[in-house]
Structure formats: structure tokens, C-alpha cells
Amino acid sequence: MSILAWTYIMVFLTFSLYLSIAWIARVKTTKGFYVAGGGVSPLANGMATAADWMSAASFISMAGMVSFMGYGGSIYLLGWTGGYVLLALFLAPYLRKFGKFTVPDFVGDRYYSDTARLVALICAIFVSLTYVAGQMRGVGIVFSRFLEVDVNTGVMIGMAIVFFYAALGGMKGITYTQVAQYVVLIFAYVITAVAISIMITGHFIPQIGFGSVITSGPDTGKYLLETIDALHRDLGFSEYTQAFGPGSKGMLDVFCITLALMVGTAGLPHVIIRFYTVPSVRGARISAGYALLFIALLYTTAPAVASFARYNMINTLHETPYSEAPSWVRNWEQTGLIAWVDKTGDGIMHYAPGDAFEGRPSFTGETGEFGQRLVSNPITDNANEMFIDRDIMVLANPEIANLPAWIIALVAAGGLAAALSTASGLLIVVSSSISHDLYYRMINRQATEAQRLLVGRVMIGVAVMIAGYFGINPPGFVAQVVAFAFGLAASSFFPIIVLGIFDKRTNREGCITGMILGMGFTFFYIIHVNFMGAAPWFLGISAEGIGAVGMAINFIAAVVVSRLTPPPPQEVQDMVESIRYPRGSSSAYDH
């Protein structure tokens, strides 16, 4: 059976599974809709959190980024896992004990202020919408590459599926589909990594394999990483495992980016609200452990995939005549993810540092003398002739490893699972922010259960439409999503929630000043550096890392202003005292 046929079968089967789960898990109460009834087992919540967290970018792009950046890619590996330690120690148990529905709920109640609630609500919506736009695009791209449909059709199919199960089942439907999506995506990811690890090093555990010796080919008997370092030296790249050097980020910048990603992870509303769904404080603590365990399974496999792919790519492409290139090179050239310009006119592909030409390939529609697709981009004058999209490192892996067609199809289903699970988690945040925090808490306190559910479902529809719009017309800033979403989450929520739990003296004035200053600075810096082309003027820290500075500003401002203004009322201080002890936690309650 062909790859395409297998892909249709896999996608059909997995989508039917998600829709059936959603139908079984449909809800009739706001508690079910917002926090899945508060009865999700910690293990299931761990899986759902992992799927919620690992987006199309984690699944498709991350190994590719590490593959091209070598050591430099560690910022993502560390940054997107280390935040769970902060979440488990600083936030999850206490927010669970507090036991309301959303993050703005906590900010509004703890700081006895609707202004604070509103600022938190705007942050939550902004962060989630920026993030979800990228997910919808991811769905479209996977559809177009594997199912040969138009990107926009792919986005619409994705929208319809997510709308169906999110509107029907709310958080409950999302939670149980995410559990299924986690299983699909991790199986797809790990099975290909294991196959490639065995092929190159003979080890079936990729995490050990990439530190082992190569067992076949011309480099037999040499350590894989050592071999890649040597290849890099020969081609003029800096070594794969080398940490700092010419052309790489400085140590302070690497530190700040990693910190901003970690803190941002712990401050992302769609991750935080997952911990409201477990039945107890104990459950919240262990659930964070399960979540990171499940995430680590992919995040420790990714750097192994990255180095296998790097080795394979250089070996199969560099100084190989185009006419003798393996079939996957031409397959992916057809999709525009690989392009070759024959600068030397010898019919041989040369790979070197730098871009082969400016921008992404724009094909002329004609083919050159060796059958390669010609591009109209301005050619650069370096020795590199290859354009290789980083996403290929995961997408082409099964083909490179000669795995059967059904596994290639499974990778497509895995990519879709990753994108859909994250999109749905973000949509519920947008929906609950508007229907619960804005509509119910601030506009209509008398709303009935049925009215609130209806508003929640309608808001999912609106959010899906907005996300879909950005998926079809991606704004220029999608590439900057990382800087924005993490920088803003790090500089707004994290400090305010931590102080809210660990410092009784932090009051309304401190909270609002801290959030506005921290987030304002981060927002301004990212715009200034990423959109107005300014040099990174604050200690050379790039836009991705500035959230760490914004967080520090928020902390300092909140603490100082709180000391200069009256302390919070006694009942708020009592509430802070009570959330510190697990006893007496009920499941998330309405109010």
C-alpha cells in the first residue's frame, strides 16, 4: 500500500478516535467544561499536560533546530523542561488548593482587584492567541505535506475537528483526547528514533545511541559525536558539541533565554490550568512529575534524533552527485523543503556554512540539466549549494531509515496530534477567560449555568475562527511567537502568582505595578528589537531572553511598591495562609 493510502488510514483512524472520545466525554456543567469536573487522575493529567505542552514545534521542528544548532539547541531542551520543576514546586499544589477555574481568577481574588483580573485576562488571551495561530499553521502544513491537500483546506479541517471536540466536551473532552494524542505522538516519535539508532549505532535506546560508536559505513568504530565534530571542522562549521565560540550566542544570552523559557513555561495559562483538573493537592504535585516524565521521553529523544539526522544528512548529501541522491531528497525537493543550486556546475551537491541563496526557495517551474528544480532567488557567493529546511530532520527521518510506509503515515498522524492537542488546550483558555472571567465574573454575576455554558461554547467557536484566520493568513510575527508568548508569560504571570503564594505582604498596588512594568518592558523590547530592527541594547540579550529581565523587573517592582502601600486585607492574608496547607482542599469550586 502506498504512503498516501496509509496516511489517509492513519489520520482517519486517529481522528475518529478523538471524536469518539469527545462524544463520550461531553459535558453539561461549567465545572466539567472548565476543569473537567476536577476528577482527572494524576497520571491521565500528566499525559494530557504533556500533549498540551508539546506542540507542532516540539514534534516537527525541535530536533531540526538542535540538529542545525548543535549545543546551541540546548536552550530549547533545557528551557522547555526545566519550567516544570518551577511549576511543581512554586505553583501547581497551591493553585490546586486555591481551587478556582482560571489564572485570572487567582490574580483577581488574591489581589482583590478587578483591574488586576482584567490585566491578567488580557495577558492570558494575548499569549494564547499568539501561540494558537502557529498551531493552526502547523496543522495545515502537515496536511499539505502528507495528504497532498491545500494548506488552507488542511487548516479548515483542523478547525472543524478542534471545534467539535472542544465545544462539546470542554476541558473534559480536551483532556481525554489529549491523552490519546499523547500516545499517538510519542509512539510515532520514539519508534522512528529507535529504528535510526539501531541503524547507525546498533543501540535500541536512542539516548545512549548518540553517545556510542558508529557500527557501519566508513566511520565504523568512531564515536558518533566525535565524527560529527570532525565533519563540521572539515566543512567549516564550528564543532557540533562546542558551546561558545565565534558565531554562537554569548553565555549571558544563553542563560537569559533558557531562564525566560523555563519561567515562561511555568507561567503559561494553558499549562497552569491543567493542574486545576486533578482531585487533590497531592495529585497536583505528582501530576507535574508525570507530565515532565512524559515530556522528557520526547525531549531526551530529540537531541539523539538531531545528531543522527545531522550525520545522515552530511553523509548522504555532501559531495554526492545529484543524480545519485537517495529518493527522499527528490521527494522533499518536490515539497520545497530541499533545494539545490549547482554553483560549481559539476552536478555534485556541496554543503557548507551560510545560506545557498537568499530567503526560502521560489521555484521557477523549470528544471536544470540534472533534473533539479531551479530557483529564482538571488544566489549568494559562499560555497554552500544546499537549502535544507530544518523540519525535514523529523519528517524525512522514516524515509532516510527505510522504514515501512505505515510508520511514515504514523509520523504524519503524530504531527497532527501534537498540533491539535496544543491548539485545543489554548482555545479553552481563551474561551474560559472570556466566558468565565469577563462575562461571568465582571459583567453578569447572575448568569445561569446554561447561559455560561453557551457563552463558553460560542467563545470556543470565535477563538477557533480567529486561530483559523491566522493559520490561513499567517501574520509576520508567527516566527516571533516564542519570544512573545514566553517572554510575556514569564514577565507577567509567574512573579505575580509566586509572590501571591509566598509573600503575604504583596498587595494590589504591587501586583498591578509589577505586571505592567514587567510586561511593558518585555513587550517594548521585543517590538523594538524584532520589529524595528534595533540592536539588542540591554546587555546584548536577544528578544527571546528578555522575558528573564522583565520577570526580575516585575518581582522588584511588586515587592517595593507593596512595602510602600497598605498591606492586603486580613481575609486575603488568611486565604494565602490556607492555600499553603493541603488539608481541606475540595475539588475546584464555583463561586
Place this chain on the structure above:
Amino acid sequence: MTKDLSMYWKKNLTYMVILLTIWGVVSYGFGIFFVEQLNNFYLGGFPLGFWFAQQGAIYVFVVLIFVYYFLMQKLDREFDVNE
């Protein structure tokens, strides 16, 4: 009772400080600030600093969360604040 509870909270904070110190040392210490020094040592084919940055720190993160869970389980029972 109140005095008891402030001891509970103090112990919790102590655990947090210890665990977060380990968290910072393996990721920022071994993985970033001292990565070049550690890269002079090898773990099989891995330069050690590189291994911490791409593998080791992540394993330690997972262990830290479970250790905290077990410590707090014990502490909750000891001070009788468990659910």
C-alpha cells in the same frame, strides 16, 4: 497548632531551596556556565557538559519533582495537614 504550621512551612521552604539549588546547578551550572570545563571530560562518546545540557539536566529535573512529592507526602503526614 500555629507554631506547628509555621514549622511545616519552614521545612517546605528548606526543601524547595535545596531542590532548586540542584536544579540550577545541573542546568545553568553544568549545562551553561561550566560547560566548557566539563567538556574536557567524557561520558562514553559524550563531552560531559554537552551531555548535561542535552540529557543529564532533564533526567535530574524529573527526579527532583518526584523527590519533592515524596518529601512533602511525609511532611504532610508528620504535621497532620494531609488530605
